[in-house]
Amino acid sequence: MVNIVKTSSVVGIKAYEVSVETDVVNSLPAMAIVGLPDTSVTEARDRVKSAIKNSGYTFPSRKIVVNLAPADLKKAGTSFDLPIAIGILIEEEVLNSEQVKDYAFIGELSLDGSIRPVPGVLPLVLGLKDAGIKNVIVPKSNAKEAALNGVVNVYGAEHLTDVVNHFTEQPITQTIIDVEKYLAEQNEINYVYDFKDVKGQRKAKRALEIAAAGGHNILMVGSPGSGKTLMAKCFASILPPLELEEALELTKIYSICGLLSADEPLMTKRPFRVVHHTASANGIIGGGSTPKPGEITLANRGVLFLDEMVEFPRQVLEVLRQPLEDGEIVISRAKHSIKYPANFMLLGAMNPCPCGFLGDKEKQCTCTDFMINRYNSKLSGPLLDRIDIQIDVPRLTPAELLASNENEEDSQTIRQRVIKARKIQIERYKNENILTNSELTSDLIKKYCPLDEKSRELLKIAIVKFQLSGRKYDRVIKLARTIADLDGSENITQLHLTQALQYKMDKETTEV
Numbered sequence: 022m023v024n025i026v027k028t029s030s031v032v033g034i035k036a037y038e039v040s041v042e043t044d045v046v047n048s049l050p051a052m053a054i055v056g057l058p059d060t061s062v063t064e065a066r067d068r069v070k071s072a073i074k075n076s077g078y079t080f081p082s083r084k085i086v087v088n089l090a091p092a093d094l095k096k097a098g099t100s101f102d103l104p105i106a107i108g109i110l111i112e113e114e115v116l117n118s119e120q121v122k123d124y125a126f127i128g129e130l131s132l133d134g135s136i137r138p139v140p141g142v143l144p145l146v147l148g149l150k151d152a153g154i155k156n157v158i159v160p161k162s163n164a165k166e167a168a169l170n171g172v173v174n175v176y177g178a179e180h181l182t183d184v185v186n187h188f189t190e191q192p193i194t195q196t197i198i199d200v201e202k203y204l205a206e207q208n209e210i211n212y213v214y215d216f217k218d219v220k221g222q223r224k225a226k227r228a229l230e231i232a233a234a235g236g237h238n239i240l241m242v243g244s245p246g247s248g249k250t251l252m253a254k255c256f257a258s259i260l261p262p263l264e265l266e267e268a269l270e271l272t273k274i275y276s277i278c279g280l281l282s283a284d285e286p287l288m289t290k291r292p293f294r295v296v297h298h299t300a301s302a303n304g305i306i307g308g309g310s311t312p313k314p315g316e317i318t319l320a321n322r323g324v325l326f327l328d329e330m331v332e333f334p335r336q337v338l339e340v341l342r343q344p345l346e347d348g349e350i351v352i353s354r355a356k357h358s359i360k361y362p363a364n365f366m367l368l369g370a371m372n373p374c375p376c377g378f379l380g381d382k383e384k385q386c387t388c389t390d391f392m393i394n395r396y397n398s399k400l401s402g403p404l405l406d407r408i409d410i411q412i413d414v415p416r417l418t419p420a421e422l423l424a425s426n427e428n429e430e431d432s433q434t435i436r437q438r439v440i441k442a443r444k445i446q447i448e449r450y451k452n453e454n455i456l457t458n459s460e461l462t463s464d465l466i467k468k469y470c471p472l473d474e475k476s477r478e479l480l481k482i483a484i485v486k487f488q489l490s491g492r493k494y495d496r497v498i499k500l501a502r503t504i505a506d507l508d509g510s511e512n513i514t515q516l517h518l519t520q521a522l523q524y525k526m527d528k529e530t531t532e533v
């Protein structure tokens with residue numbers, strides 16, 4: 022008789038229910054796994070056999086056929102071991118189908134029958150939740166992560182015998198987590214770099230505060246030693262806490278990459294990914310034969326920091342354009358394509374020219390016009406268009422550097438203002454499926470960013486003077502919206518627009 026055991030399989034960050042069908046037929050002892058398994062799945066044959074025998078159960082000495090349905094969905098990973106073993110134990114009448122019909126199983130088996138953790142448990146369980154499954158048995162060290170799903174009952178097992186006993190003798194205690202409470206508890210910040218230690222640089226600090234508040238991309242341009250890298254490191258300390266839905270989305274990504282620890286099942290901090298310019302395109306964008314998320318996906322809901330931005334291969338920078346616009350990346354392969362979220366804030370830093378001292382008050386720039394043009398052309402116009410804020414970061418004078426920093430604001434104070442401005446945005450966009458001003462589309466800009474007559478006049482002048490493209494025009498308004506939100510102002514005024522134009526125009530106007 023054929024029996025069916027449920028589990029799930031992940032594609033991208035979405036999971037689908039999978040039925041493991043097991044049949045034992047009178048033929049020479051063998052085991053076949055069909056239904057588009059990759060090698061990691063077919064290797065389950067040997068693990069399952071040893072695990073069952075070493076747990077004290079008998080393994081059928083006939084032919085076992087296992088089908089993973091739907092058969093057209095590619096299956097990868099070791100999480101099918103446990104459901105396959107359960108299917109065989111049902112054939113052996115250790116368990117019966119009636120007992121497990123409301124359950125799904127996820128887990129890798131060791132040869133001795135113990136259950137090992139697997140990556141991607143949260144998305145796998147969320148897939149089961151969508152399929153209406155009530156209970157799931159997962160590896161014990163993945164149980165907290167699985168429990169974040171909030172609906173499906175989760176039981177963490179350490180050994181195959183625990184799973185059998187759960188149905189016959191001793192039920193496993195359910196793992197329960199209060200996600201919102203957990204997130205709130207973890208939200209206290211404790212960062213190494215604090216804006217209190219950055220002297221002067223008022224304008225750059227203000228620009229970074231605006232970027233954090235509205236989720237805007239930002240590029241800092243300045244001479245070596247002006248504090249760009251230092252301020253970028255401080256940026257993480259003023260980012261607002263993650264909303265629950267953001268934390269769960271991020272957790273799914275880190276879960277698939279196997280980057281979650283058993284003690285910290287939920288991603289509670291915005292990621293701050295520092296990428297070196299020698300990193301491979303696959304590493305940054307994502308890729309490989311079974312496409313893996315890249316840095317832009319790991320930076321989702323947080324920051325991707327590209328220091329010395331012009332040193333990155335142009336082709337890599339150009340690929341960033343599409344995710345910067347759409348907030349996601351589609352990686353296409355011959356048979357299928359996978360979509361990963363990539364809603365990150367780009368933080369870039371660069372020198373103004375090859376020698377680094379163009380525009381410096383004290384040191385003379387030694388570059389020719391040709392060198393400067395070639396240097397700047399590494400960042401294409403369409404890419405710069407997508408960077409809402411571009412600022413000059415001049416070097417501090419020796420006197421400024423020697424001054425004390427006692428009057429500088431600390432990150433905590435700045436962060437409070439950022440959080441307040443974020444809350445206004447979340448409330449305003451609660452029916453729009455977005456969280457920040459930077460995500461506004463043209464239609465939403467019309468709806469949420471009405472301009473008065475005077476502001477429109479001002480923009481008209483700016484369009485002509487700076488030759489604003491349509492995209493740039495939208496971005497100026499979004500930026501003005503954030504500046505107004507930091508101000509606690511319901512309407513965007515001329516003042517907010519003027520400031521927004523300044524931040525947007527800095528690099529371009531200094532070039533002209």
Ligand SMILES: Nc1ncnc2c1ncn2[C@@H]1O[C@H](COP(=O)(O)OP(=O)(O)O)[C@@H](O)[C@H]1O
Binds near residue numbers: 221
């Ligand atoms: N505004 C500043 N306040 C305090 N220290 C600064 C400031 N600017 C630069 N420094 C000092 O100079 C060092 C180099 O700065 P860095 O951020 O690496 O410059 P950049 O990345 O612009 O070349 C920092 O580690 C810090 O010690």
Ligand SMILES: [Mg+2]
Binds near residue numbers: 249250251328370
């Ligand atoms: Mg630097």
